[in-house]
Structures are given as structure tokens and as C-alpha cells.
Amino acid sequence: MAHPSTYRPRPGEIPTDPGVYRFRDKDGRVIYVGKAKSLRSRLSSYFQDVGALHPRTASMVLAGASVEWTTVATEVEALQLEYSWIKEYDPRFNVKYRDDKSYPYLAVTMGEEFPRAQVLRGAKRKGTRYFGPYAHAWAIRETLDQALRVFPIRTCSAGVFKRATQVGRPCLLGYIDKCSAPCVDRVDAATHRAIAEDFCDFMAGESSKFVKRLERQMRAASDELDFERAARLRDDIGALQRVLEKSAVVFGDGTDADVFALADDELEVAVQVFHVRGGRIRGQRGWVAEKEFETVPEVVGHLLQQLYGGEEGEAVPREVLVPVLPDDAESLGEWLSRRRGSRVDLRVPRRGDKRTLMETVERNATQSLARHKVARAGDLTNRSQALQQLHELLELDESPLRIECFDISHVQGTQVVGSMVVFEDGLPRKGEYRRFIVRGQQDEDGAAAPIDDTAAMHEVLTRRFRRYLKDRDEPQVRDDETGRPTRFAYPPQLVVVDGGLPQVNAAARAIEDLGIVDVAVVGLAKRLEEVWVPGQDFPVVLPRTSEGLYLLQRLRDEAHRFAITFHRQRRSKAMTNSALDGIPGLGDVKRKALLRHFGSVKRIRAASLEELGEVPGIGATLAQTIERELTGAPVEPTVNLMTGEIVDDTQKDNDD
CATH class of the missing domain: 3.30.420.340 (UvrC, RNAse H endonuclease domain)
Known part of the structure; x- marks a missing residue:
């Protein structure tokens, strides 16, 4: 390991502008990426007495062999450049505060002609509305099962939908009235889209209007002595209420917010986040990450940067509530606003319902860290x-x-x-x-x-x-x-x-x-x-x-x-392609062209000479050779109609 004094830049060389810096080890690998309002002030702090540094900071500077930096115009640009470099180089000393789990979402594909409700994970898709995240996929399926009584939106895959359209019979959900069955034209595309939009409005928090509408319809059916229909509507109201019970109301003003809380020790930090949409808690997530040498405000800044940055990042809500503001809160708030496309309020709640919810999230984080320390007490020791x-x-x-x-x-x-x-x-x-x-x-x-x-x-x-x-x-x-x-x-x-x-x-x-x-x-x-x-x-x-x-x-x-x-x-x-191996004149390019055209060796074996000849690069003689090798059929010679001589164009195919 190199001592920091061997590669410390002279103070006059380091600019005072904002920027992003990289530490590299002796092999040229980037081991840490950071940003600073003043590069000179931040970098100088790494090259003080090693014994006075945090142990993990000391490990990083001792593992380094060089440092380089890039100046930028604003702190927002520094945020963006730092994130892109961390994503590109994956430095060892930069902790990933975002968990590596893929949480499921309830997604409605509004970009399709017949929107579909389904469970989706991973990167967000354009034209799809997402609700969640949920802790488990079964929680989404329970929610859907209850909601489909009132909103019979399609949930089947494209293959099932196409097959039902061809045979003219809906799937089981269509028979039990949990799907409006647009596949067999029970409803047209416009009606089905209206059902999907109502379902999205209900999941987005506009629940009271649907419950009140069903109550009016139930009373009207009762007044008309249509008690069977009134009973069905009563059950539908009960189903919606069971869906609403799964997401507690925490804010009466329909707030959209992500509420973060941290619990940390010298080595690790537990993160908890509650996703509130339309005033209701729609999802909860929690994970534990190594703390390395950052302070809590730095952890908050990196957490938000990693969670909302990149194409696979979370959707930014109108409010982001944190336990403590990061050091660069102003620039981070501006960056979040750019990500959302409108103003984002990044703040610490001080009183009221939002402070009460923050305390609940903090208790969850504290308990999560305690459970993790008990479970992993021996793991770090064993690895060392x-x-x-x-x-x-x-x-x-x-x-x-x-x-x-x-x-x-x-x-x-x-x-x-x-x-x-x-x-x-x-x-x-x-x-x-x-x-x-x-x-x-x-x-x-x-x-x-x-x-x-x-x-x-x-x-x-x-x-x-x-x-x-x-x-x-x-x-x-x-x-x-x-x-x-x-x-x-x-x-x-x-x-x-x-x-x-x-x-x-x-x-x-x-x-x-x-x-x-x-x-x-x-x-x-x-x-x-x-x-x-x-x-x-x-x-x-x-x-x-x-x-x-x-x-x-x-x-x-x-x-x-x-x-x-x-x-x-x-x-x-x-083994899949073995039947085509060894056929004279059939090289790798033509073999791939045959498989791409027919899909399998079985279909190639069943193809006629004319169908084989339709494949680019397959001449008449090569087609006969393929048929002979795969089926054992005799070869019909190619005859020159002008001279009557037999033509051998195998060599031509071999040259292709």
C-alpha cells in the first residue's frame, strides 16, 4: 500500500471550484468517487495525518495510489457526474445504499389497446401506471382479487388473450365475472379502457367516489326490490373496503410522499422508507447497508441520489421527508425537481401527522438494525x-x-x-x-x-x-x-x-x-x-x-x-444443431440462416426443395444435398438446358 504523502497533490494545484474526484489504486482501478463544493477543501482533508482519519477513510487513502478531479459549473452537475461515475466504475469504497432487491409493483399497461393489470418488477415501462411497491407479490394478487369484483379489468397474458380471441371463449375469470372479457367482444376497447382508468383512479387514492357510487346503486336496487343485485353491490362495497383496509390512511390531504428514516452504528445503517400515495401507505421497504465513513447527512444524500437516479430509479413524489437534511440539500432538491419535472419539497417534518409517521418509520428502522445485528453478528467476524x-x-x-x-x-x-x-x-x-x-x-x-x-x-x-x-x-x-x-x-x-x-x-x-x-x-x-x-x-x-x-x-x-x-x-x-453439422457446402452462416428461417431442424427436414431454395444463399444443388442428408432422399442432378450437361454447383455454395 502507498502512503498518501506519495501521491498527495500540491495545494495550489487543486482548484476551489465544485467538482467530482476519483481515487485510483496501484492498478489504475477507481476505488472511490466523491463530490465537493470546494475540491481543495475536500481533498485536503484526506491527506492529513492518517492516524486522525476514520479507520475506513484511512483504508481508502492507503489503498489509493493517485487522485484526479473534474471541475463543474454547479453542484447539480456535480451530483449528476458523481452518480454516472459511480454507476460506471462501481468503486469498492462507494457503498450502495439502495437495496439490491426487486420489489413488485401493481402495474396497469395503459399503453396497450386493452390495458392489463399485472405484477411487474424492474425498470419502469413507458405507458404503464405503477402502484406500490409492495413487500410481496401475493399482496398484489390479493388486492387484485378483491378489486376485480368492481373493476373487471383484463389480467391475462398476450398469449391467453390471443387464444381466447381465436376460439371465441373467455378464460375462467370471464365466466365468473372477474374480467369484462374484451377478448370475445363482451365490451369494446373504449369501455374496457374506462374500466381500467377507474381502477387506476381508485388505486391512486380516489376511493370515496367509487364507494359512494356503489352505495347509491345498492339503495336504488333495494328500492326497486331487486334484492339480488343489491346483495351483489353490497359484496362489491365490502371488497373495496377490504382493499382500502390494507393501506392505512395517514394524511387526509391526499399527500404523495416518500418518508425515510435511518438507524445506524459505526459500521452499518438500516434504511426504512414508506411510500405514501394519495394519503395512503402503498408500500414499505427496508434494508441494511454498510455505512463506511460517511456521516448521516452524507448517507441521506447518497441514498436519495441512488434511489431516484438512473433509468431504473424510483418515481420522485411531490414530497421527500427525511430525518436530517443532507449537506447539499438545496442542490439535491433542485436535482430531484429536474428528475420529477416539477417542484419537489425535500424537508424534515417537525410536527403534525407527518412527524408522527416519521417516528413510526424510525421505530421500524431501529428494530430492523437490531434484528440484522443479531442475525449477522458472526458473519463479518467469520469473513475476516x-x-x-x-x-x-x-x-x-x-x-x-x-x-x-x-x-x-x-x-x-x-x-x-x-x-x-x-x-x-x-x-x-x-x-x-x-x-x-x-x-x-x-x-x-x-x-x-x-x-x-x-x-x-x-x-x-x-x-x-x-x-x-x-x-x-x-x-x-x-x-x-x-x-x-x-x-x-x-x-x-x-x-x-x-x-x-x-x-x-x-x-x-x-x-x-x-x-x-x-x-x-x-x-x-x-x-x-x-x-x-x-x-x-x-x-x-x-x-x-x-x-x-x-x-x-x-x-x-x-x-x-x-x-x-x-x-x-x-x-x-x-445437440440442437447436430443434424446440420457435416453437410457438404453448409457453413455456419447458412446453417444459422436455415434455423432462423424455419425455426427448427424438424421443419427443415419437412421442407420441400422450393422452400429450402427460398433461404438466402441456398442454391438448388445445396438444397438437394440438405434434403438428402436429412431425409436420405436421392439427389436429382441439375441439368444445363442449353448444353444438356449436368451442372455441379456444390463448389459455388462452398465458396459463399
Whole structure:
């Protein structure tokens, strides 16, 4: 680790303007992104006496090797740039205060001709109205089941709707009057859309007008002595009231607000948020995140930035109620207003109903943190203990904060693939997993030479660390598909391979051949769970109850799962296309064109010569060859009508 004084910029070099800064480690990886009103003031605070810093801040500056910054015109621009950089680089020391769960919403697809009510997760779709989030999908289905008595909106999928239209019979919900059945023209599109709009208004908080309307209709039916209809309306009113009971009224003025509360200690922070729409609590969420070294106002600022930023972010309500204002509350409020398209009130409630609700949310956050600490009391300790044991028992130069594990999967040397999984700080880093298709080598005749596990392991490790050397020298190189910086530009402290001494020696030889000397290599053999070190005749035996052994087992099992999943995908694809393999004149491009045109090998086998000839690149002779190979039919020669000679255009097809 480098001391901060080795890369501290001179005070006169740092501007006093607002901006965003990045700390990089010795491998060029961005490890922290932050923003500041004054870059000079903020950056200078990192380069004081390390002993006076917060322990986590000290860890960050000691892990760094350089710092760079970009000035902007306003604090709002700094917010936007900071968020985009955090999303791009995923720095290790920037905590994700947004939870990684995908909460379900009750969605109504108003953009379709016949709107549909359904459960949706993930990114918001244009033309769809969302209500929630809900804690569980079953809560949405219960709500829908009650509401469909009064608002018989379509809930079926596009396939079910199309099939019902074709056969002229509705689904079960249509028969029991929980769907207006637009698929069989019981109602037209305009009537069904009106039902959907009423349902959306009811879910948005305009509930009283629908209840009063049903009560008037019930009294009218009773006056007309139509007691059967009056009883149905009475049951409909009861269904709506049961839906309303699930969302308590907290504000009488129809407020739309998100209410946040935090409970924290030195290491972690519990977040709770109540989503209030139309004065009713429509959803509740809670999660726990690592606090790192931010103060509570900084946590609030980053929480709002992550929750409402990006395409997948939450919809911003009219009011955002927080326990304490962030340091840059004014610029953050302006940023939220831009996200919403109208003014957003970011404030701390001081009295009244909103303060009472905030206290309720705070109690939930406190209880959530207490439950989490009880459940996770031993987890952080165990992870630290596992890394410390590996450091000591394997005699590593430093604690293996980043570990990569490799495995090979194949069936008798066919469809050979490799996997690379990554653990950082004892936890999986799934975004950095990689898969390899093992190419092998060719013999003198151009045929593929047999591949064994050691040769495959050598190839995979060579490719991985050759890419590391390339990206280390070009730290700004970006992925061709995503445009994001590549993730091979920094090495692990420890490489684990699935296997015994032969696999370990092959991996170590691949790394040494590239001139890399600061990466340790070990192998974990399955049978006796022995740890093999290259060049040693006897394994290192870790205690069966060792946390370090348990971490290596998790790595090995995860790499095996990842490798065998990829192998099965490739094997399944190869088996699907195997009937077309080996047909003379049929290359990969034409094979894909055939499958794209017909959809399956079965349909290709049933196609006529004329239908095969409709595929681009498939000539008459090649079509006959395909028919002969797939069905065993005799080949009809192609005759030149001018000369009477038989024409062989196989060579032409082969050249395509």
C-alpha cells in the first residue's frame, strides 16, 4: 500500500471550484468517487495525518495510489457526474445504499389497446401506471382479487388473450365475472379502457367516489326490490373496503410522499422508507447497508441520489421527508425537481401527522438494525477470520482481499469451457465473473489436438493474465459492447484452481510464463479437501472447522456451478444443431440462416426443395444435398438446358 504523502497533490494545484474526484489504486482501478463544493477543501482533508482519519477513510487513502478531479459549473452537475461515475466504475469504497432487491409493483399497461393489470418488477415501462411497491407479490394478487369484483379489468397474458380471441371463449375469470372479457367482444376497447382508468383512479387514492357510487346503486336496487343485485353491490362495497383496509390512511390531504428514516452504528445503517400515495401507505421497504465513513447527512444524500437516479430509479413524489437534511440539500432538491419535472419539497417534518409517521418509520428502522445485528453478528467476524487464516496458513504476502477461482468443465474432451469467479472481502462479486471457451491447439494436419484439464487450465489462466497485462498498460480501454472500462486491469492476491497438483502446476506455469510474480496460486482437491501449493510434494491440510477452508470450498463450488452451467448451455446448443453439422457446402452462416428461417431442424427436414431454395444463399444443388442428408432422399442432378450437361454447383455454395 502507498502512503498518501506519495501521491498527495500540491495545494495550489487543486482548484476551489465544485467538482467530482476519483481515487485510483496501484492498478489504475477507481476505488472511490466523491463530490465537493470546494475540491481543495475536500481533498485536503484526506491527506492529513492518517492516524486522525476514520479507520475506513484511512483504508481508502492507503489503498489509493493517485487522485484526479473534474471541475463543474454547479453542484447539480456535480451530483449528476458523481452518480454516472459511480454507476460506471462501481468503486469498492462507494457503498450502495439502495437495496439490491426487486420489489413488485401493481402495474396497469395503459399503453396497450386493452390495458392489463399485472405484477411487474424492474425498470419502469413507458405507458404503464405503477402502484406500490409492495413487500410481496401475493399482496398484489390479493388486492387484485378483491378489486376485480368492481373493476373487471383484463389480467391475462398476450398469449391467453390471443387464444381466447381465436376460439371465441373467455378464460375462467370471464365466466365468473372477474374480467369484462374484451377478448370475445363482451365490451369494446373504449369501455374496457374506462374500466381500467377507474381502477387506476381508485388505486391512486380516489376511493370515496367509487364507494359512494356503489352505495347509491345498492339503495336504488333495494328500492326497486331487486334484492339480488343489491346483495351483489353490497359484496362489491365490502371488497373495496377490504382493499382500502390494507393501506392505512395517514394524511387526509391526499399527500404523495416518500418518508425515510435511518438507524445506524459505526459500521452499518438500516434504511426504512414508506411510500405514501394519495394519503395512503402503498408500500414499505427496508434494508441494511454498510455505512463506511460517511456521516448521516452524507448517507441521506447518497441514498436519495441512488434511489431516484438512473433509468431504473424510483418515481420522485411531490414530497421527500427525511430525518436530517443532507449537506447539499438545496442542490439535491433542485436535482430531484429536474428528475420529477416539477417542484419537489425535500424537508424534515417537525410536527403534525407527518412527524408522527416519521417516528413510526424510525421505530421500524431501529428494530430492523437490531434484528440484522443479531442475525449477522458472526458473519463479518467469520469473513475476516477466513481471510486472516488464508493469509497465515498459506504464507501469503498480504491478506487475499480479491480471490479468483478457476474451473474446467467438459465431457470426454468435448465442449471444453472454463469459468472464473471472483470474491472480494469474502463475498462474491458476480459482475466480474467470466466464462471461457477453450480453443486448444491444432496438430500438423490442422485437426484439433486432444485437450486435458491441465492444458485447458493453462490456456484459461494464460488468456486471463495476458488480458490483465494488456489492460494494465492501457487502463482506459473500454469494452466494445458496453463501453464500460474493462475489469481485467487489476490482479487478484490469490488464484484458486479446482484440482490437485497437476492443475496447480499448470496454472502456476501459465502465470510465470507471463512474468507475473506477485500472484499466489493454490488448488483445492475435491476428495480430501486438500490445499495444494505449486512445487510442493505434500498438500497443506486446513482444519475441517476452518473458516478459511470453508471460504475456499465456497469459491470452488461457485466456480464449478458457473462452469457446468455454461458447459450445459453449449452442449444443448450443439445437440440442437447436430443434424446440420457435416453437410457438404453448409457453413455456419447458412446453417444459422436455415434455423432462423424455419425455426427448427424438424421443419427443415419437412421442407420441400422450393422452400429450402427460398433461404438466402441456398442454391438448388445445396438444397438437394440438405434434403438428402436429412431425409436420405436421392439427389436429382441439375441439368444445363442449353448444353444438356449436368451442372455441379456444390463448389459455388462452398465458396459463399
